[in-house]
Every structure is written in C-alpha cells, then in structure tokens.
Amino acid sequence: MVKIMVKIEIKEEYDIVTARVSAKEEARKLGFGIVDQTRIATAVSELARNIVDYAGEGVIEINIVDKKGVVGGSGSGSSEGRGGDNDIGRGGCLGLEIIAVDNGPGIEDIEKALEDGYSTGGGLGIGLGGVRRLMDEFEIQSKVGEGTKVRVVKWKQI
Amino acid sequence: MKSGSVLTAGSEHAEETKRTRMAERGERPASERIPILQIEDFLLTSIQVPLHDRLALQFQRDLLQTIERTRAKGLLIDITAIDVVDSFITRILVEIAKMASLMGVKTVIVGLRPEISITLVEFGVEFNGIKTALNLEKGLEMLRAWRKGDYGENYGENRD
Numbered sequence: 001m002v003k004i005m006v007k008i009e010i011k012e013e014y015d016i017v018t019a020r021v022s023a024k025e026e027a028r029k030l031g032f033g034i035v036d037q038t039r040i041a042t043a044v045s046e047l048a049r050n051i052v053d054y055a056g057e058g059v060i061e062i063n064i065v066d067k068k069g070v071v072g073g074s075g076s077g078s079s080e081g082r083g084g085d086n087d088i089g090r091g092g093c094l095g096l097e098i099i100a101v102d103n104g105p106g107i108e109d110i111e112k113a114l115e116d117g118y119s120t121g122g123g124l125g126i127g128l129g130g131v132r133r134l135m136d137e138f139e140i141q142s143k144v145g146e147g148t149k150v151r152v153v154k155w156k157q158i
Numbered sequence: 159m160k161s162g163s164v165l166t167a168g169s170e171h172a173e174e175t176k177r178t179r180m181a182e183r184g185e186r187p188a189s190e191r192i193p194i195l196q197i198e199d200f201l202l203t204s205i206q207v208p209l210h211d212r213l214a215l216q217f218q219r220d221l222l223q224t225i226e227r228t229r230a231k232g233l234l235i236d237i238t239a240i241d242v243v244d245s246f247i248t249r250i251l252v253e254i255a256k257m258a259s260l261m262g263v264k265t266v267i268v269g270l271r272p273e274i275s276i277t278l279v280e281f282g283v284e285f286n287g288i289k290t291a292l293n294l295e296k297g298l299e300m301l302r303a304w305r306k307g308d309y310g311e312n313y314g315e316n317r318d
Binding site: 020034049130 | 208210242244245246274281282283
C-alpha cells in the first residue's frame with residue numbers, strides 16, 4: 001500500500017525549495033534523523049532542479065511506503081515496497097518514496113547520466129549519481145522525446 | 159555600472175510579475191538581497207535564505223562590486239542557516255570563490271553543519287579550491303593568519 005502524501009508541481013525555481021522543504025518535513029514527521037532528512041532533502045532538491053533545468057515542468061510526489069517481511073511482516077515478501085494490502089507500519093519497515101516525473105526530452109544515455117562528472121546542463125554533473133548514493137533505492141525510466149521518471153526510496157533505520 | 163548602494167534593487171518587468179505572483183502565494187519577494195558586512199579587511203556574509211538562480215547571480219555581482227569598492231582581502235561566507243547544499247549551491251559557492259580569487263580575495267566558507275558535511279561527501283560534491291572553517295571565529299582567524307603571511311600564500315598585494 002502506498003500512501004500518497006504530497007504532490008508538488010514543479011514549474012519554476014521556487015518550486016524546488018517548496019519540494020525540498022516538504023520532503024524534509026515529511027521525513028522529520030516520519031521519524032527520520034537529521035542526517036537522513038538532509039539526504040532526502042538534497043536528493044529532492046536535485047531531482048526538482050533536473051525537472052526545471054531539463055524538462056521545464058513536472059511533478060514530485062512524496063509517499064510513505066512500507067517494506068513487507070522485514071520485521072516479521074505477513075506480506076508477500078515483495079522487495080518493491082508496493083504490496084497490495086493496507087497495513088502500513090505493521091510488521092514492516094517504513095520508508096519515504098520520492099517520485100519525480102516529467103514529460104521532458106528524456107535521457108539518451110542513462111548509464112552515462114549516472115556517471116559523476118557528466119552533465120549536459122553545465123552543472124557539476126554529479127546530480128543523478130549523487131542522488132543514487134544518498135538514497136537506498138533508485139530506479140530511473142526515461143524515453144527520449146517522452147520524459148523521465150525517477151523513483152527513489154529511503155528506508156528508516158530500525 | 160557601479161551603483162551607489164549595494165542594496166539598491168533593480169526592477170524589471172519580469173521581476174515585478176514574479177513578485178506579484180509570489181505575493182499572491184504569500185511568499186517573500188525574490189528580489190531579497192543577501193547583506194554583505196565589512197570587518198577589518200574582510201567581507202562577511204551569511205546566506206540565510208534559499209538561494210535560487212537570480213538571487214545567486216545577484217549575490218555574486220554584489221560581492222564582486224563590494225570587493226572592488228572596499229578593497230577587501232578576504233571573504234567569509236557563513237552557511238550555518240543553509241539546510242541543503244545541493245550541486246547548484248555548491249557550484250555557486252565554488253564560482254564565488256574562484257571569482258573572488260581572481261580579484262585577490264581569499265574565501266573561507268564557515269558553518270557547515272555535520273549533516274551537511276556527511277551529505278556532501280556521500281553525494282560526491284567537492285568544494286574544489288574552497289577553504290572551510292568550523293565557524294566564523296575560526297574562519298576569521300584563518301584569514302588574519304593568511305594576511306600576516308602565516309599561510310605562505312601572500313600574493314604581495316598593496317596594503318591600503
């Protein structure tokens with residue numbers, strides 16, 4: 001079960017701040033420590049900036065997810081954290097999931113985009129690779145001409 | 159080119175539109191500037207609002223103009239109030255240090271909190287060519303020592 005908490009439309013620079021402030025706040029409410037809050041906020045900031053810089057606009061979704069079977073949960077054991085039932089927080093492990101979606105130009109070479117030092121936007125080029133290092137799970141789907149979807153999760157240490 | 163006061167804001171049409179939109183959303187105006195103070199031969203500035211592109215560029219311009227006007231030899235940037243240092247902010251800080259360096263000014267960034275340091279290292283950001291110090295006091299000590307030549311990096315500039 002995924003509980004959608006916050007959905008932030010990213011259209012301009014100011015929305016990046018809104019997104020990372022919300023992410024940090026949700027992380028804090030979920031009980032993440034200050035270091036994890038900062039990791040999450042930094043990742044969100046980076047993903048939101050990618051949307052503004054490359055796609056122009058998109059959406060950032062912040063969700064609570066739970067992982068089944070981690071602390072004797074009765075779920076299917078799916079490691080995806082997206083099971084079918086409704087028992088958030090019971091016998092599972094809670095995490096914060098961030099999904100960044102845009103309909104921008106897409107990424108031609110994802111492997112390359114994940115390498116440090118690679119940037120087509122004139123930035124430092126550590127964005128996506130850095131986001132992957134800060135978070136526990138990282139998935140990216142992108143199609144040239146259609147858009148990009150990045151999903152990351154940070155699990156709460158028990 | 160040189161404005162009489164560092165705090166004079168330029169207002170273009172786009173700026174006004176944006177401000178109106180922000181006001182409608184109950185936000186503070188984007189044309190807010192970051193104050194720059196002088197202490198001894200050094201400039202001191204503390205970033206306490208989220209940096210965005212335009213503010214960052216304005217900040218860079220203001221800093222360089224103030225360096226020119228005051229003939230400052232050192233620059234202390236306090237980032238204690240920044241809760242997220244992403245690649246954008248890092249790039250801005252690295253650029254400022256490089257530009258200041260071209261004008262003979264040494265930059266010290268102070269106030270990196272523990273969680274920021276941890277995140278920066280994991281994230282992979284490098285503060286290339288930037289000196290850092292724990293706090294304002296240590297940063298000031300560093301600049302003073304450098305001015306006295308203790309750091310062996312005296313560029314031989316004229317004393318005013």
